[in-house]
Amino acid sequence: MENCRNMDFYVLPPTENCGYQQFCFGAGENHIRLTETPAHNVKLLFRYQGDASVMQLLLLTDALKRAGAASIDLFMPYFPGARQDRVCNPGEPLSVKVYASLINALQFNSVTVFDPHSDVTAALLNKVQVVKNHAFVQDVVNSLGRDITLISPDAGANKKIFELSAFLGGVPVVRADKIRDVRDGKIVATEVFADSLHGATCVIIDDICAGGRTFIELAKKLKEKGAESIVLVVSHYEGSAKEDALRQSGIDKVYCTDSLAVKGSEFVSVTAVTPFLITQGEVK
Numbered sequence: 001m002e003n004c005r006n007m008d009f010y011v012l013p014p015t016e017n018c019g020y021q022q023f024c025f026g027a028g029e030n031h032i033r034l035t036e037t038p039a040h041n042v043k044l045l046f047r048y049q050g051d052a053s054v055m056q057l058l059l060l061t062d063a064l065k066r067a068g069a070a071s072i073d074l075f076m077p078y079f080p081g082a083r084q085d086r087v088c089n090p091g092e093p094l095s096v097k098v099y100a101s102l103i104n105a106l107q108f109n110s111v112t113v114f115d116p117h118s119d120v121t122a123a124l125l126n127k128v129q130v131v132k133n134h135a136f137v138q139d140v141v142n143s144l145g146r147d148i149t150l151i152s153p154d155a156g157a158n159k160k161i162f163e164l165s166a167f168l169g170g171v172p173v174v175r176a177d178k179i180r181d182v183r184d185g186k187i188v189a190t191e192v193f194a195d196s197l198h199g200a201t202c203v204i205i206d207d208i209c210a211g212g213r214t215f216i217e218l219a220k221k222l223k224e225k226g227a228e229s230i231v232l233v234v235s236h237y238e239g240s241a242k243e244d245a246l247r248q249s250g251i252d253k254v255y256c257t258d259s260l261a262v263k264g265s266e267f268v269s270v271t272a273v274t275p276f277l278i279t280q281g282e283v284k
Helices: 051-066 095-105 119-124 134-144 155-167 213-224 243-249
Strands: 009-012 020-024 030-034 041-046 071-076 110-114 128-131 149-152 173-180 187-192 201-209 229-237 253-257 268-271
Touching: 009 051, 020 051, 030 051, 041 051, 051 071, 051 095, 095 119, 119 128, 134 155, 134 201, 134 229, 134 268, 149 155, 155 173, 155 201, 173 213, 187 213, 201 213, 213 229, 213 243
Parallel strands: 009 041, 041 071, 071 110, 110 128, 149 173, 149 201, 201 229, 229 253, 253 268
Antiparallel strands: 020 030, 173 187
């Protein structure tokens, strides 16, 4: 994103020469000050880095509008709260709706998100454009250079996997499922719907990896069924999963985007998400 300023593009969190200053008062309030006059039409790339960054987005948007920006297109690769798209237990909030209401209140010209957890996010956001994970996964698959089998880890992923398979030219798909205890979120069972995967290169596809327990338990089952190699491809990687546990389960490598602040390693390959969202300043 080195040429952001040449494209009337603002980024949050701030980078060098980003067109504004961001700081925090002693009591904890965030503050934004523009260092240049924005264009009439502005594009804003926002990477979520905790809820404080949402407050910074609210302030930056208000500052841009007060300084003359008539329309703002928001590019938001990771949408917070997307996994909390239903109320499982009494007393819980519908988190995704709370975040969506904040974004809608800012009245963006458009809001572009990358591979959200479910259709609920898109249903709640105004003027939303969803970029699917297809091109990202295709790049990973091409880099592997061999025949693969797509693995869908649960019922939620099953809704997306067959469309992805068709995009990739009809790659074989194996479905899996997990049973969680809704009281604490723990996985109590995992099932893979295939008799044998002997010698297969299995590519697990999902939108997000948090603690990684879903993929650890799934990889163990895939190995039991004879998988030779296992790769995990997730659009959003929190970086909180223990790499040793992922490796020991049988996963050979993780591929993800930089939608969240995560550092790459020999085990975790990180791809820039921006090219999948933007081409010459326009939404794909």
